[in-house]
Amino acid sequence: MDSTEFAVTAQSLGKRYGKAWALKDFNLNVRRGTVCGLLGPNGAGKTTSVRILTTLLRHDEGSARVAGYDIATQGVQVRHQIGLVGQNAAVDEVLSGRQNLEMFGRLYHLGARRAGRRADELLEQFRLTDTGKKAVSAYSGGMRRRLDLAASMILSPPVLFLDEPTTGLDPRSRNEVWGAVRGLVSGGTTVLLTTQYLEEADQLADRISVIDSGTVVAEGTPGDLKTQIGGDRIDVVAHDTETLEEIARIMERVAGGQSSVESDTRRVSVGVDNRVPALTEVARALESAGIAVEDIALRRPTLDEVFLYLTGDGTDSSNTSETAQEASVR
């Protein structure tokens, strides 16, 4: 595999626990300087794949290269090329932010003086200078995560792994972390990011790999994936609940496909191939039937729908999941 083009390549990676495969025939190619989002439900194998690619966990099958080095035989070289931000902010709570960065700098063998200087640079880069001397236990979730990111960037590694970097953060902290990640990417870092949040993948990732039961089930740009489940949809919001069935019938006739109904939001949704003509026809049919509607709109499917469609997760009781389930029937 061309190591100048791809920062991470994985071929048929497999990881077995007893008889169960946590990862099976896992393939991934992350182009240098891009952000790859690894999207999947809990237990899909996201963390397992990150732990294998960062040499924390040995795989049973297949092969992978990170920054051109083989993870099985060149673990030490790989560890020089990567930064890892795990699900917990893996920093020392008692030490100050600066002491943490200095300690990790020493462990990267920068030497005491350079480690100190690098700590100051990183505190500034991640906007932690003001709180650099405070104990980490006094930090907010977002600050902790930024410190965690800073610690991973001590050697300015070309490849950064982020395992659910914003899980458990409030929206403000999440935006802070996203901003920090974007800053790193603009500096040329390749990022492999796992997330359960579609919005996060949509916001940050150039390409998304959807993973389910240890295997990549779809791969592409966020736009590609949205197209993949059948293009655009028409949403109609009814004025009152009694008319929902009638609206659904009309929309199904026009679109020739299964509609989905969310009665609590009085929303009927159907997938269409011919965008604008279908919209006009639905509007006309509703008007001639004398049904009052509050809203009618043409939209692209959300990543939620794509995700649930691809992973076939019907156990989630949210409305979007029903929408996606029914959309998948077509």
Place this chain on the structure above:
Amino acid sequence: MNDTKIAAPVGSRSAGDRLRWALVDGWTVTRRDLLHWARQPGQLIAGLLFPVVMVLMFGFLFGGAMIVPGGGNYREFLMPGMFAMAMVFGIGETVTAVAHDASRGVTDRFRSMPMAPSAVVVGRCVADMLKSTITLFLLIGCGLLMGWQWNGTAGEAATGIGLLLLLRFSLVWMGIYVGLVMRGESAIMAVHTLEFPLGFLSNAFVATATMPLWLGTIADWNPLSSTVAATRELFGNPGWGGDSWIVQNAILMAVVWPLIIVAIFFPLCVQRFRRLGQ
């Protein structure tokens, strides 16, 4: 390739370089604990005061009711027991630190870095030994103030101190293993269920001759008892000696027991660290 000097892959280094980095990295991890002490002096002092309070409690509160078989001052009898107890109670700090790092992902961060793999445990071990050494000397000072003294030679006293630290050293590895196996809060619970029977079912506070025979025999075979009996003998304090083999060979067993503990738990720790990657 001058610039690779800063972060040359460990794999490409010579054995001498690797050893040097193992020491440097081990020191960096040790230094982390020293920084903890500096940042939280209150916790350090509380940790050091706990055994002192124990000494005062047993020396003055219970001391009056205790009789040393064969005669002798209870406080002279007590101090070697207290020294060894302090070594045993140190295990709690080892387990807590290891379990906390493992559950918070700090251990994983270390493992994802190109540092010497041994540094994590070496740093833990050195920091814990430093703390226990300070505790021990504090207790010796405390004992001297209370009228305890060693009656043997300086060499015997030094050997006694060495045996106490050897016990602590062996318990470091037990602590690291327990911390790795049981993560989080359950680890701390496990330690308390471990250290109290290990501490009290021994000759540390009470002569085993005063216990029912079966209980006294168990207490005699407690590794802690061997260290306590050996240090009593070496410090020339009362309350050592007896008929059984284990009691008569206390100094030998004060070396053998810790070596057995290390022989069991050191390989288990290595295996456990490897299993983190499986």
